[in-house]
Amino acid sequence: MPACPDSEVRHSRPVTASRRTWLLAALAGAGLPRWAMAQSPAPELWPRHEAVPGGVARLDLGPAGMPPAAWADDAPLLVVGDVIAWTALVGIPLAARPGEARIRVRQAEGERELPYPIAPKRYTEQHLKVSPRTVDLSPEDLARHERERTHQQQVIATFSAPPAGELRMRAPTAGRRSSSFGLRRFFNGQPRNPHSGMDIAAATGTPVVAPLPASVIDVGDYFFNGRTVWLDHGGGLLSMMCHLSRIDVRQGDRLAAGERLGAVGATGRVTGPHLHWTVSLNRASVDPALFLDS
Ligand SMILES: [Zn+2]
Structure with missing residues (x-):
């Protein structure tokens, strides 16, 4: 079902540790290869989300068997997480204009653009x-x-x-x-x-x-x-x-x-x-x- 682009802007919400353990166990039971089980550290150990010029946006890329590849302009992005929820950590240039920005995401199903909002921040x-x-x-x-x-x-x-x-x-x-x-x-x-x-x-x-x-x-x-x-x-x-x-x-x-x-x-x-x-x-x-x- 097509979704309006705004509904795709989801900040990584925590999946509780017990639910994550259960889901990963279920996936292991489903015979998923070991590489798919690779886990990044918990979201508490990532940089804080602050989608402003000079900040970092944590953008939820959803579940996938393999980590998606993502880019901001031509720069490849750091993607963390696991098969349950991948997240792009996007560095926002100080020169970025507040408003809607986009990253490019490539997964098995193809390539898509993911819009996200940059809020203004006035530096002294x-x-x-x-x-x-x-x-x-x-x-x-x-x-x-x-x-x-x-x-x-x-x-x-x-x-x-x-x-x-x-x-x-x-x-x-x-x-x-x-x-x-x-x-x-x-x-x-x-x-x-x-x-x-x-x-x-x-x-x-x-x-x-x-x-x-x-x-x-x-x-x-x-x-x-x-x-x-x-x-x-x-x-x-x-x-x-x-x-x-x-x-x-x-x-x-x-x-x-x-x-x-x-x-x-x-x-x-x-x-x-x-x-x-x-x-x-x-x-x-x-x-x-x-x-x-x-
Ligand atoms: Zn200095």
């Missing part, structure tokens, strides 16, 4: 005074920045096997967490891109750890971001740690959650030592706070 303005050299770039600095931006776009498109464990993260360093994500920034009066991560104030040398199990996919010293480590948590979920004073890992290293990767510093364009932490999901920078317990 931040005015900063910085060295004129970092606002009015020299031709050499500009060329360097453009090379680095192209490189970063390649890194951010990384999509590996989805994470098997929980998706709630631990804070990557001990320090005061600012609510600076999404601030609309002005450097010396000139408008710039919104702030795409969380700043955590800590002294130079404070250890920085992996917020989830990860592969190190990029290590570098960049014009704006300073010494930087990119982590791949799987399924298009990445962390970027910037302004480090030192880096203790190399590309290709595997890290457990909580394992040290470097130390807080003040490299790149900064006003003082802190960790800048970006969380990227399907190539969109989203609020890291949605992945933290408090």
Whole structure:
């Protein structure tokens, strides 16, 4: 029976643990292969649902024997859950316009579009005074920045096997967490891109750890971001740690959650030592706070 598109917008509602166990047992009894029984962690261990620019939407894809494939524009999406209820975790870009958005879902029956609403969120303005050299770039600095931006776009498109464990993260360093994500920034009066991560104030040398199990996919010293480590948590979920004073890992290293990767510093364009932490999901920078317990 055809349904009106709005009725397809269902946020993942919890299936009780006992009912889930019963359903999975029933499916096992029906002779379903073992791969179909694969389970992601419970929804309490996923990022919180906040369908706003810079947020994460949890979109219910319904039951299916195999995980559906899904995309937002051309970016593949992280799909979690099990045969009873698959869920797409969709990173919403800060630049997204409030209103109806769509993802593309491919299942055995074919491909469909799934609309969902993005609610407005107004982020506050931040005015900063910085060295004129970092606002009015020299031709050499500009060329360097453009090379680095192209490189970063390649890194951010990384999509590996989805994470098997929980998706709630631990804070990557001990320090005061600012609510600076999404601030609309002005450097010396000139408008710039919104702030795409969380700043955590800590002294130079404070250890920085992996917020989830990860592969190190990029290590570098960049014009704006300073010494930087990119982590791949799987399924298009990445962390970027910037302004480090030192880096203790190399590309290709595997890290457990909580394992040290470097130390807080003040490299790149900064006003003082802190960790800048970006969380990227399907190539969109989203609020890291949605992945933290408090
Ligand atoms: Zn920052």
